[in-house]
Amino acid sequence: MSEANIIEELVGVGLGSPLAHALLARTDIMNLSQASYDAIIRPREPGGVSHAERAALAARMARQNADESLAEHYLAKLREARADPKLSEPIGAEEIDNYSKRLNAIVRHMDLLTREPKKATRADITAMQDAGITEPDIVRLSELAAFVNYQVRVIAGLKRLKDIL
């Protein structure tokens, strides 16, 4: 299911390089990171958060973390997901108001979790619920923000290490 390992690919871990050697002892962690990516970016059961939305939000969060190559990766995933005919069905006029209210609440929460998670309070969860987002979807979205922020930091750390080896 996975195309190789996204983290190692974006870091540019060279075959037989010193970094590849160090990562040999952490193969399990790299594999579980990729399995987490699959479970969060393109889950079998996406609930109310589509693969396209996940890719779009992930690209936004990567950019807020100044990781352009990760943002590009997610924008490519977004294009793939959009090419899926199931996802290009039009939204009815009566649904648009709710749709934008929901998206605004989601984007606001993802921004908070990425930039200043320390400022999050119960009121932020209440705001999501008021916008009609279900509790399972709030957990899915939180995992998405948390995962992308993990991935950004692993890539940043490994890249800087690679640069001096």
Place this chain on the structure above:
Amino acid sequence: MTAIVHEFTTELPRWSPYITPVKLSEATPEQFDAMKVTPSNKSVSDYVLVLAHDPESLAQRSPLFNAIMYGNDGLSRAERELGAIGASVVNRCVYCAAVHGSRYNQLTKGTDVVERIFQDGVSAKLAQHEQVIFDFSVKLSHTPPSITEDDIETLRNIELSDLEIVDLVLSTAIFGWANRLMHTLGQPVKTAG
């Protein structure tokens, strides 16, 4: 009678969720499988029951977390905890800081380092070795991460191996994940006497 805990402490609070935890009696087989991956499954915590709303990610994250924090070789257990503490201070996850501050104290048989960090936050002054590790985890936890090649050199100057540096990156990053769940989906409370 409960009170929200706002200040860093090593006195373990209780985690009180904002989201309704999955009821164990109503859990699906997939949710059960995802929750079982956690080490102590005698009683399932509210935190795990909240995360069970998304069993697919929980099933991967628990073994990932354990591999990063408790895997063999590389960075010492205590120094991984210090990475976790640095992230938790930046993200102000009082619950995570309490759990991992306590573990650090147990592992090092001291309280001085954690006391200083809890008192002075990201500007805490520590002995050189701990300072370098703590400062790195703080910088990596910023949005965007603010580490440079010089920071890696500084880690090498205190004689961390490549694998130990990888482990510090991982233990800090996994708390970039954990803090964003623990601190945003619930809050630490203590039960007043």
